[in-house]
Amino acid sequence: MSVIIVSDEEATQGPEDAKWHRDKQIDDIKERIPDIITNEDIITSDPTGKKIVIPIRILEVPDFRHGNRKGEKGNAGGYGIGAGRGSPGDIIGREKRKEKGSKAGDGLSSGMTEAEIDFDELLISWAELIGLPNIRRRSDGTIYEMEWRIGGTTDSGPISLLKHKDTGAEACKIFFAFMQILQNETGEDELTCYNALKESEGGLNEARDLLEKGMTELKYTEVEPFLIYADGHLLFNEMLEKEIPVTTAVILFALDVSYSMDRDRKFIAISLLFWIRHLLRVHPRYKRIIVRCIIHPGTHEKAEIVSAEEAFARVGSGGTEIYAAFEVMNQLVEAEYPTGHYDVYGLYCSDGEDFDIPHTIEEIRKFVTRDISMLGYAEVRVGGSEEKTIMPELVKAFDLRMEAHGGISVSAGSKELPLIAITLHDKAGVGPAIAQFLQKERWS
Amino acid sequence: MKPKELERFKKIDRRITEICAEMGLEGREITFVFVPPSRMSEAMAYGFPRNIPSWIAGRDFDINDTIWRHTGSGIPYEVIWGFGIHEEPKAFLVKGYPFALQVLINAHCRGHEHFSLSNKFLRRRTINLAEQARLATERVRGYIREYGREAVGMAIEATHSLKKYMDPTPFQVIVSEDDIRTVLLDRKKSELEAVGRASGDREERETHIKRIEGELKVLKTKTPPVPNYNVLRCILESTPAEHDPYRLDIANVLLDQEEYLRDNMGTKLANEGCASYLHRKITKRLFEEGRISDEEFGVASHFNSLVMADSKSFNWYLVGAAFFEDIEDRWNKGQFGKAYMDCKDPNKRQTFFRPGFGGEGIKKVFDIWENYNDRMIISDPELFSDEFIRAMEIFIWERKIDPQTGDIIDVRTHTEPDDVRAMLAYRHTLYGIPLLCVMNKNHDRRRELYIRHDYSGLELDPKAESGAMEYLYYWWEKPVHLETREIVERNESGTPTKTKGIIHSYDGKNHTFK
Numbered sequence: 001m002s003v004i005i006v007s008d009e010e011a012t013q014g015p016e017d018a019k020w021h022r023d024k025q026i027d028d029i030k031e032r033i034p035d036i037i038t039n040e041d042i043i044t045s046d047p048t049g050k051k052i053v054i055p056i057r058i059l060e061v062p063d064f065r066h067g068n069r070k071g072e073k074g075n076a077g078g079y080g081i082g083a084g085r086g087s088p089g090d091i092i093g094r095e096k097r098k099e100k101g102s103k104a105g106d107g108l109s110s111g112m113t114e115a116e117i118d119f120d121e122l123l124i125s126w127a128e129l130i131g132l133p134n135i136r137r138r139s140d141g142t143i144y145e146m147e148w149r150i151g152g153t154t155d156s157g158p159i160s161l162l163k164h165k166d167t168g169a170e171a172c173k174i175f176f177a178f179m180q181i182l183q184n185e186t187g188e189d190e191l192t193c194y195n196a197l198k199e200s201e202g203g204l205n206e207a208r209d210l211l212e213k214g215m216t217e218l219k220y221t222e223v224e225p226f227l228i229y230a231d232g233h234l235l236f237n238e239m240l241e242k243e244i245p246v247t248t249a250v251i252l253f254a255l256d257v258s259y260s261m262d263r264d265r266k267f268i269a270i271s272l273l274f275w276i277r278h279l280l281r282v283h284p285r286y287k288r289i290i291v292r293c294i295i296h297p298g299t300h301e302k303a304e305i306v307s308a309e310e311a312f313a314r315v316g317s318g319g320t321e322i323y324a325a326f327e328v329m330n331q332l333v334e335a336e337y338p339t340g341h342y343d344v345y346g347l348y349c350s351d352g353e354d355f356d357i358p359h360t361i362e363e364i365r366k367f368v369t370r371d372i373s374m375l376g377y378a379e380v381r382v383g384g385s386e387e388k389t390i391m392p393e394l395v396k397a398f399d400l401r402m403e404a405h406g407g408i409s410v411s412a413g414s415k416e417l418p419l420i421a422i423t424l425h426d427k428a429g430v431g432p433a434i435a436q437f438l439q440k441e442r443w444s
Numbered sequence: 445m446k447p448k449e450l451e452r453f454k455k456i457d458r459r460i461t462e463i464c465a466e467m468g469l470e471g472r473e474i475t476f477v478f479v480p481p482s483r484m485s486e487a488m489a490y491g492f493p494r495n496i497p498s499w500i501a502g503r504d505f506d507i508n509d510t511i512w513r514h515t516g517s518g519i520p521y522e523v524i525w526g527f528g529i530h531e532e533p534k535a536f537l538v539k540g541y542p543f544a545l546q547v548l549i550n551a552h553c554r555g556h557e558h559f560s561l562s563n564k565f566l567r568r569r570t571i572n573l574a575e576q577a578r579l580a581t582e583r584v585r586g587y588i589r590e591y592g593r594e595a596v597g598m599a600i601e602a603t604h605s606l607k608k609y610m611d612p613t614p615f616q617v618i619v620s621e622d623d624i625r626t627v628l629l630d631r632k633k634s635e636l637e638a639v640g641r642a643s644g645d646r647e648e649r650e651t652h653i654k655r656i657e658g659e660l661k662v663l664k665t666k667t668p669p670v671p672n673y674n675v676l677r678c679i680l681e682s683t684p685a686e687h688d689p690y691r692l693d694i695a696n697v698l699l700d701q702e703e704y705l706r707d708n709m710g711t712k713l714a715n716e717g718c719a720s721y722l723h724r725k726i727t728k729r730l731f732e733e734g735r736i737s738d739e740e741f742g743v744a745s746h747f748n749s750l751v752m753a754d755s756k757s758f759n760w761y762l763v764g765a766a767f768f769e770d771i772e773d774r775w776n777k778g779q780f781g782k783a784y785m786d787c788k789d790p791n792k793r794q795t796f797f798r799p800g801f802g803g804e805g806i807k808k809v810f811d812i813w814e815n816y817n818d819r820m821i822i823s824d825p826e827l828f829s830d831e832f833i834r835a836m837e838i839f840i841w842e843r844k845i846d847p848q849t850g851d852i853i854d855v856r857t858h859t860e861p862d863d864v865r866a867m868l869a870y871r872h873t874l875y876g877i878p879l880l881c882v883m884n885k886n887h888d889r890r891r892e893l894y895i896r897h898d899y900s901g902l903e904l905d906p907k908a909e910s911g912a913m914e915y916l917y918y919w920w921e922k923p924v925h926l927e928t929r930e931i932v933e934r935n936e937s938g939t940p941t942k943t944k945g946i947i948h949s950y951d952g953k954n955h956t957f958k
Binding site: 068089 | 445450453454457458461473474475476477478479480482483485486489490494495497498499500501502503505506507509510539550581593597601604605606608609755756757758759762763836837838839840841842843846851852853854855856857858859864867868871876878880897902903904905906907908909910911912914915930931
């Protein structure tokens with residue numbers, strides 16, 4: 001007779017080791033991020049707290065296995081045993097010829113599979129890739145940000161943190177203290193005590209012994225203080241942890257929905273907002289993220305505050321007056337989101353067309369001098385169009401320096417100026433644009 | 445499983461135990477555990493309920509579990525272990541499967557239990573592997589805490605990569621290097637004495653003696669004295685890694701498991717055939733006794749029929765069960781022995797009958813379970829007969845290049861029973877694993893490691909090879925060399941016609957090829 005047990009215990013070791021495997025795949029995931037982040041299914045859904053399915057390379061352990069050393073003629077030479085109807089000569093399987101330039105043996109024949117990954121896990125991997133500040137989890141699962149600084153003094157630590165000056169000063173004090181002790185205890189003069197201390201290489205007890213026996217010869221003729229390093233008197237810098245207080249981030253997202261902004265351009269703009277919002281959401285600094293969307297439909301039409309869905313759906317008419325959006329952004333900061341209480345991010349997306357550039361520059365200048373965290377101006381130029389845009393004037397007005405990064409051009413000014421202007425041409429530029437916008441060095 | 449179903453399962457289980465006893469099957473108490481699918485995915489990935497933590501098993505678990513959660517398929521009906529004579533048999537069944545399937549699996553496991561206890565090749569195993577794995581799991585968790593995940597992971601990877609290269613001699617007994625050397629030295633000394641005593645040309649004798657003395661000198665220090673096909677075991681005997689005991693511990697545990705697995709591979713056809721053959725008989729009996737309904741029997745038969753032939757693969761369950769049914773039928777009819785084997789007329793063979801052999805069929809089946817491994821079965825045309833091969837439509841296919849399109853094509857090539865038996869026997873020797881041996885652990889007198897790949901028509905994948913060489917270096921910590929062959933010319937259909945030898949060396953930094 002058998003023993004029959006019904007167990008509700010779910011797998012534990014498997015998920016733990018699956019995480020181990022996932023950590024090893026993280027480099028592959030990071031390489032795929034540019035493709036993942038342009039997935040429309042993710043952007044048009046709300047994956048917060050959910051898992052998303054991504055293609056991922058299966059890791060394999062290399063071993064000695066049959067294969068083709070040169071690969072010129074594919075993988076002929078294998079064999080197998082099968083079963084079923086047919087006759088000799090029947091073709092029972094076919095694999096299309098490999099494209100020119102590829103060869104067998106590229107990679108470890110590691111196939112692709114689809115894996116589920118926590119959306120937040122993806123965001124954190126990406127944040128690490130971009131170089132966002134330290135993100136760490138407490139054992140209770142909540143997230144806090146650690147900031148390390150060197151400060152204070154302690155009596156132990158790694159040699160790399162030794163406070164040379166302070167330790168030297170302390171060692172000097174010890175010399176004089178020992179000299180005083182020896183003179184008081186033995187009654188000998190300063191030079192004799194110095195000789196004893198010098199002969200004993202700073203050892204107080206050994207110097208006492210020498211003086212007790214009697215110093216017949218004084219090798220040193222004058223007192224030259226030297227450093228005595230005693231245990232417990234080495235001084236080290238202390239590494240101090242500081243937990244950054246959590247606050248609220250406000251993203252003021254402005255979108256040009258005039259006639260010239262077609263669906264592809266808008267999708268790129270919405271993608272920028274989507275990923276910046278979620279990356280800030282997982283950042284430990286912020287307990288809350290507020291997003292306000294502003295659209296400016298066209299010339300002579302007022303800028304409005306709308307929902308993100310409406311921003312994507314709305315189509316304006318006529319030309320573009322960018323300043324209108326920045327006017328609203330400035331009003332919001334003044335009336336509702338003072339920068340003393342909120343971390344304010346501005347993100348403006350347009351195809352760059354503007355009918356009143358000087359006015360726009362003036363409004364942008366007001367915005368960036370309000371002690372905001374960052375303003376990103378993103379110009380989406382699909383198809384490499386050559387129309388005149390606000391970008392050159394923006395660069396000139398704020399003395400921005402242009403660089404190329406991952407297929408996009410980025411213009412940024414001094415570290416004190418929280419402004420970055422980006423030109424991107426397709427959705428492949430979304431990842432690099434976000435990386436530049438959120439790059440750690442740019443944060444104020 | 446609902447409480448009523450569970451009670452019913454227990455009752456049927458008791459009846460199955462009785463039926464097994466009536467059939468003369470060996471058996472002990474089996475623990476059946478109904479588990480959630482995630483535990484089954486886990487057991488499939490690790491081989492045991494608890495095993496050494498590794499990203500490799502984690503990967504496999506993740507794949508199995510993801511496929512299951514999205515498709516409802518991809519995990520086995522059962523995972524069983526502990527059928528060695530020093531072990532405690534245990535089986536995981538998946539909660540939520542149809543009742544009839546669970547009954548079938550119960551019967552199937554009895555077949556495995558009987559086979560493992562009766563088969564002489566499996567009976568010799570002495571390690572309780574499940575328990576060893578459980579204890580090793582705790583130790584390895586400690587190693588991870590002490591040495592870090594990276595270091596422990598590396599030891600696991602380096603073992604995983606190399607553990608499968610074993611002596612293909614089925615069910616071999618491991619003999620130590622010293623014992624082998626002693627025997628070979630004795631033989632050489634005897635040869636020397638014989639030559640010394642022999643008459644004949646003096647100069648010739650002296651030359652011969654000198655040669656033998658030279659061979660003796662080499663034999664005294666050559667390590668290993670003969671090529672050793674148990675690659676990792678051979679390396680571990682002299683590895684500098686012994687100063688990191690955790691590495692050796694991990695390697696030894698995983699090697700024990702691999703050797704156990706290899707024994708199972710050598711009897712897979714017979715073992716799965718036994719279990720499938722018995723579960724069919726037992727479920728039929730239960731149906732005849734009214735213990736399972738028409739519908740349930742239909743469900744069980746449906747799952748039986750799911751072991752269908754796939755044109756490119758060899759289905760152990762299908763072929764194994766059919767094989768034993770064929771044996772039982774033929775032996776009951778007296779279709780064996782010299783008279784039957786000498787008869788070459790297929791029509792006469794089909795109707796061949798000798799009276800008085802009724803009941804011999806099941807005896808022969810039991811005999812095969814007890815005394816045969818797969819290679820023995822397959823190589824014997826009296827057992828694995830021409831008629832059976834044709835009836836199962838087993839064939840050999842080869843991978844070639846389509847001369848017109850350049851595509852890689854799999855072509856059915858051989859259907860003749862002799863060819864099929866030869867190929868199956870070969871497959872049951874090497875299982876598609878390249879044959880490697882340790883030739884010298886003191887290559888160039890610099891304690892470098894020299895490995896040879898016994899080329900048999902198939903090259904080694906160069907990129908995977910480089911990775912594996914790095915794992916060899918991980919264990920040996922000195923330069924390692926691999927001798928293999930490269931195909932230089934092929935004919936139109938891709939068959940090799942000319943090769944050249946190459947030596948791949950790795951010194952811890954660079955790979956070189958000569």
